[in-house]
Amino acid sequence: MSDEPMVLRLRVNGDPVTLAVDPFLRLSELLRERLGLFGTKVGCEAGDCGACTVLLDGAQVCACLVPAFQLGDREVTTIEGLTRDPLGRRLQQAFLACGAVQCGICTPGMIMAAYDLLRRIPHPSREQIETALGGVLCRCTGYLRILDAVLAAASGRIPELPPSGGVGVRIAKRDGLGKVTGQDRFGADAAPEDALWLRVVRSPHARARFELGDLAAFCRRHPGIRAVFTAKDVPGRNRFGIYPDVKDQPVLAEGEVRYRGEAVLLLVGDRDAVEAVRLADLPLTFMPSDAITSPAQALAGELPPVHADRPDNVLVRGTFRTGDAAHLLASAPLRASLELETSFVEHAYIEPEAGWARRLGERIEIGVTTQTPYMDRDEVAAILGLAPEQVRILPTCCGGGFGGKLDLSVQPFLALAAWLSNAPVRMVYDRIESMASTTKRHPAHIRVEAAVDASGRMCALRFSGTFDTGAYASWGPTVAGRVPLHASGPYRLAHIDAEALAVYTNNTPAGAFRGFGVPQTALAVEQLVDELALRLGRDPLAFRLDHALRRGDPTPFGQRLTSCGLVPCLEALAPAWRELRARSEAMNAEARTRGDARRRGVGLAAMWYGCGNTAMSNPSEIRVGLRRDGRFVLFNGVQDIGQGSNTVLVQILASALGVPEDWIESTAADTALTRDAGKTSASRQTYVSGRATELAGRDLRAKILRLANAGPDARIVAEPGRLVVEDRGLRHELWLERLAADADGIVLEGLGRFDPPARAVEDGCGAPYGAYAFGAQLAEVEVDLGLGTVRVLQVHAAHDVGRAINPQQVEGQIHGGIVQGIGLALMEEYVPGRSENLHDYLIPTVGDVPTIVVHLIEDPQPDGPFGAKGVGEPALIPTAPAILNAIHHATGVRPRKVPVLPHRLRAALLAHGEPP
Amino acid sequence: MVAGATDLYPLDAVRRASWDVRVGRELPLLDVSRLPELREIRLSPSGLRLGAAVTFSEIAEAGLPDWCRALVQAAREVGGRQIQNRATIGGNLCNASPAADSAPPLLAFEAEVELASVAGRRRLALSRFLLGNRKTALLPGELLVAIDIPHPGPGTRSLFSKLGARRHLVISIVSLAVVLRLEASGRIDRVRLAVGACAPTAVRLKSLEEELSGLDVGTAEARIAPARLVELAPIDDVRASATYRLEATAELLRRALRELAAVARCAGGSDR
Numbered sequence A: 001m002s003d004e005p006m007v008l009r010l011r012v013n014g015d016p017v018t019l020a021v022d023p024f025l026r027l028s029e030l031l032r033e034r035l036g037l038f039g040t041k042v043g044c045e046a047g048d049c050g051a052c053t054v055l056l057d058g059a060q061v062c063a064c065l066v067p068a069f070q071l072g073d074r075e076v077t078t079i080e081g082l083t084r085d086p087l088g089r090r091l092q093q094a095f096l097a098c099g100a101v102q103c104g105i106c107t108p109g110m111i112m113a114a115y116d117l118l119r120r121i122p123h124p125s126r127e128q129i130e131t132a133l134g135g136v137l138c139r140c141t142g143y144l145r146i147l148d149a150v151l152a153a154a155s156g157r158i159p160e161l162p163p164s165g166g167v168g169v170r171i172a173k174r175d176g177l178g179k180v181t182g183q184d185r186f187g188a189d190a191a192p193e194d195a196l197w198l199r200v201v202r203s204p205h206a207r208a209r210f211e212l213g214d215l216a217a218f219c220r221r222h223p224g225i226r227a228v229f230t231a232k233d234v235p236g237r238n239r240f241g242i243y244p245d246v247k248d249q250p251v252l253a254e255g256e257v258r259y260r261g262e263a264v265l266l267l268v269g270d271r272d273a274v275e276a277v278r279l280a281d282l283p284l285t286f287m288p289s290d291a292i293t294s295p296a297q298a299l300a301g302e303l304p305p306v307h308a309d310r311p312d313n314v315l316v317r318g319t320f321r322t323g324d325a326a327h328l329l330a331s332a333p334l335r336a337s338l339e340l341e342t343s344f345v346e347h348a349y350i351e352p353e354a355g356w357a358r359r360l361g362e363r364i365e366i367g368v369t370t371q372t373p374y375m376d377r378d379e380v381a382a383i384l385g386l387a388p389e390q391v392r393i394l395p396t397c398c399g400g401g402f403g404g405k406l407d408l409s410v411q412p413f414l415a416l417a418a419w420l421s422n423a424p425v426r427m428v429y430d431r432i433e434s435m436a437s438t439t440k441r442h443p444a445h446i447r448v449e450a451a452v453d454a455s456g457r458m459c460a461l462r463f464s465g466t467f468d469t470g471a472y473a474s475w476g477p478t479v480a481g482r483v484p485l486h487a488s489g490p491y492r493l494a495h496i497d498a499e500a501l502a503v504y505t506n507n508t509p510a511g512a513f514r515g516f517g518v519p520q521t522a523l524a525v526e527q528l529v530d531e532l533a534l535r536l537g538r539d540p541l542a543f544r545l546d547h548a549l550r551r552g553d554p555t556p557f558g559q560r561l562t563s564c565g566l567v568p569c570l571e572a573l574a575p576a577w578r579e580l581r582a583r584s585e586a587m588n589a590e591a592r593t594r595g596d597a598r599r600r601g602v603g604l605a606a607m608w609y610g611c612g613n614t615a616m617s618n619p620s621e622i623r624v625g626l627r628r629d630g631r632f633v634l635f636n637g638v639q640d641i642g643q644g645s646n647t648v649l650v651q652i653l654a655s656a657l658g659v660p661e662d663w664i665e666s667t668a669a670d671t672a673l674t675r676d677a678g679k680t681s682a683s684r685q686t687y688v689s690g691r692a693t694e695l696a697g698r699d700l701r702a703k704i705l706r707l708a709n710a711g712p713d714a715r716i717v718a719e720p721g722r723l724v725v726e727d728r729g730l731r732h733e734l735w736l737e738r739l740a741a742d743a744d745g746i747v748l749e750g751l752g753r754f755d756p757p758a759r760a761v762e763d764g765c766g767a768p769y770g771a772y773a774f775g776a777q778l779a780e781v782e783v784d785l786g787l788g789t790v791r792v793l794q795v796h797a798a799h800d801v802g803r804a805i806n807p808q809q810v811e812g813q814i815h816g817g818i819v820q821g822i823g824l825a826l827m828e829e830y831v832p833g834r835s836e837n838l839h840d841y842l843i844p845t846v847g848d849v850p851t852i853v854v855h856l857i858e859d860p861q862p863d864g865p866f867g868a869k870g871v872g873e874p875a876l877i878p879t880a881p882a883i884l885n886a887i888h889h890a891t892g893v894r895p896r897k898v899p900v901l902p903h904r905l906r907a908a909l910l911a912h913g914e915p916p
Numbered sequence B: 001m002v003a004g005a006t007d008l009y010p011l012d013a014v015r016r017a018s019w020d021v022r023v024g025r026e027l028p029l030l031d032v033s034r035l036p037e038l039r040e041i042r043l044s045p046s047g048l049r050l051g052a053a054v055t056f057s058e059i060a061e062a063g064l065p066d067w068c069r070a071l072v073q074a075a076r077e078v079g080g081r082q083i084q085n086r087a088t089i090g091g092n093l094c095n096a097s098p099a100a101d102s103a104p105p106l107l108a109f110e111a112e113v114e115l116a117s118v119a120g121r122r123r124l125a126l127s128r129f130l131l132g133n134r135k136t137a138l139l140p141g142e143l144l145v146a147i148d149i150p151h152p153g154p155g156t157r158s159l160f161s162k163l164g165a166r167r168h169l170v171i172s173i174v175s176l177a178v179v180l181r182l183e184a185s186g187r188i189d190r191v192r193l194a195v196g197a198c199a200p201t202a203v204r205l206k207s208l209e210e211e212l213s214g215l216d217v218g219t220a221e222a223r224i225a226p227a228r229l230v231e232l233a234p235i236d237d238v239r240a241s242a243t244y245r246l247e248a249t250a251e252l253l254r255r256a257l258r259e260l261a262a263v264a265r266c267a268g269g270s271d272r
């Protein structure tokens, strides 16, 4: 086999195909780039994720690992081919109906793997399904619904979901069809014809100065390279960052790099030429120096600071103080303390960052996978020196975000390259680049101490957390602001002294990740609460109930809670808690006598979480309209990253208007057409944008009723070309063609804007969030004392979501959150430079998922849409601490570092003295 | 040389990790995935012959006899099904990762490899073929044709076990294979032990094997301790510490021995 192009004949989905190809072209690329079959996704190009699963001569394979030279005369089946096949269609339906699809990036691969299985074994056991799907990763769903879907497809008993029903009904995911058929376009799936290829050259050093030589000469020597851009070429501000006052990250480094993977320059040109450039070919010299690798080192101050203008390396210090914690801690009859370290955690969405851009005169368009189109627009505008209106962000489908796509990644590079070279450009991060260059969950080092008074009540807490924010600020200030306010946990506590420090190092920047520091905080605090209960000889659930916040209570910062379902959450868990605790203790006693190394344990954790930005305005605006043909339109500026807003907002609108969902169309987010609905983060979209949608719907309904002169209880009925309003037996007809339509064909519009009321916390008092979500989970684990391994057997989760707009979507969020929590507790540890891929960085597979039982508690949020509040992040927060508490219950050991990898637990067990 | 090609591209990724580009492949490359001799699975009274291009799915589904269980178990643990359908046993050995799942069972079975080149054929014990991390005894122009596993004798049982931080798609912290035959009295007639991911290549634990033979299983179990695993030289890495690897190996060996002894006793020494 050589490098010479070859002529290849094969069959794809039954059709003969003949192509001239590079023999080393991967089948995944061949399908996508040469045949336009973008349903085959690419998540790693290394056989680690299974997103590219197709059938080769009827057997599932990773398309990314099949070279063209092995494809001669072979038969390839892709997701696009399944639509013609009854079994394929059954699987697609079952995935939709069972809620097995969230972001959808893993869906084609999952369906292909399941299809392969059902053709071999038409009625598989659950275990056989697990084995067959073991090679495909999903980061969103927690896998259980996927297993259900395969079982349903096998049995032919596929549940039927209604297409409409309003708030509270499990209607089918509205945007699911394109995901199960592979038709949806994600970041890497579309680009203008003839787009040039863009590559970022990055630093292999965590800290270095660098010099650039003669780039013009370099370009002359490399004819396929159209241009090389450096910091000097940035027309606007070569800085970005989340906060207006902390724009500290250069788009392209200026003579100095601060983390491994930092962007240094851009290469634009033919794909092959751009990819072929070696670091050594470039006139680029690095002069590395000693990097700061931990906050402790940063605070010790022995090395020069990461940023010259921050001599102490402290990005921000967030505090919350109320009462007199110091005094009580010194004088209380019982105290306990705990220290805990957490690691960098990678979002590991299966879709790496990707997109395209093109310049249209004095405007620029960017298609990109993102969680935050409007922030992207404003940042890109500043970088190019343009007004925001000159930048149009067209979000593609987003294959998972979890906070990681809240920061800029490819956007500024695409924008710069397209603007400066006046040509369309395209770029796709590979997995390593995605992992090494984008943000992570902040590693934390936490010390926490609490006291119990003479009556046995927890009375004071001191919390201090140091968070490694990496080389740049990103969302570090958010974490430092949010953590101290959440340090008390969801408990009545009057004396608190909490501090969170975000410290610069030369590590990968840490940013936003599902929970903004609260999961790390809860890991420490919830273990401490358990510890206090145990020392008092109290049952941990009863102890939590004694302290739980209730509706009407003030928070530690004096905000009255208008919705708080924590007590019902704990009560919902109580029966399982008692039963499983007793069972595990009995089993352990027996195991001890038998000399068995396995121990069971059951642990509990509770949580609270303020929905939306901390003490900052975060409005959403939604426009809805009635079109002349009688259809309603939701101009949806909310980016659905798999969480389900495309469905949930339509349900809210349907209920607000009093019409069924199938009369409503929604447009995709587009900064030129839709209003700013803010970012998909902080569990705010259901609550904030949902409320704006409800208001917009009510506004439009009121206008319709006014026009028909009808009372508030009237019914709206659509008929072709007109709208009929029925009111107390009377029919009012609205002839829509008589009304003037705007450019979008809208004859009547409704507007809604909601900005949850928020007041900063000063002197211990404030109202930083509009709504609080509450929840509690229990986890049952099995620990192998001999090996230090932990298996999570079941998780029971009770969450107060205010109102479950679509219970299936809510459960999906909870399942996904729990499985990410398992990863955080037991396996996920990102080490810069060492685990930049999906085989060294482990996320849970289908075989690592426990049984999950969900209890939805609904304590309505007065200003939430139909009472709803958020659940995206809350779902993840209690899982890891519940697991740690369960490990303690099983073994008596509290590991000091997460993830609790087998060797760490084993060492802790040995130090504790129990294991065989 | 290429067959299942599952390691053809991941090597690119390793190279790109330094932001550098794909280094040119060593060309020309010979695709051996369809050579009939390399595709055969042949069972005979003297043992099992596996063509080098036999895939792990084929091994898992060949209906191999009980004594081969360790090999079948290992075949089911190599990546996901997508990989098992493509990855070949010969590729797994030639790639010579210290954590290659197929190596411990084959070492414990005292497998031999057959190598061919224009100069002719030669045979080599697998233990002499695997030389180090990504290093084998394969000479330039030489091809791994087949792996021969001698029949270990009637009544022999085998077991593979693998430890990782998650269920599927995991590079082993430790993997091991045990091949065991008990005397009628319950004493160990023959035991062979091999461990992966604890040294530059998978290795046999010959000194421990010697120590255990002739003992009853209970006594043997008690003899297994980290200090006796003299052939191992594990390192600390992102997956586990070196100390842990030794301890976990000892623990898994004890369990494997116990489980195999139980199986052997149930089966009463019969064999296909």
Ligand code: FES
Binding pocket: A041, A042, A043, A044, A045, A046, A047, A048, A049, A050, A051, A052, A053, A062, A063, A064, A065
């Ligand atoms: S893209 Fe092929 S396995 Fe991940």
Ligand code: FES
Binding pocket: A100, A101, A102, A103, A104, A105, A106, A107, A137, A138, A139, A140, A141, A350, A399, A400, A642
């Ligand atoms: S739905 Fe599976 S990765 Fe998003």
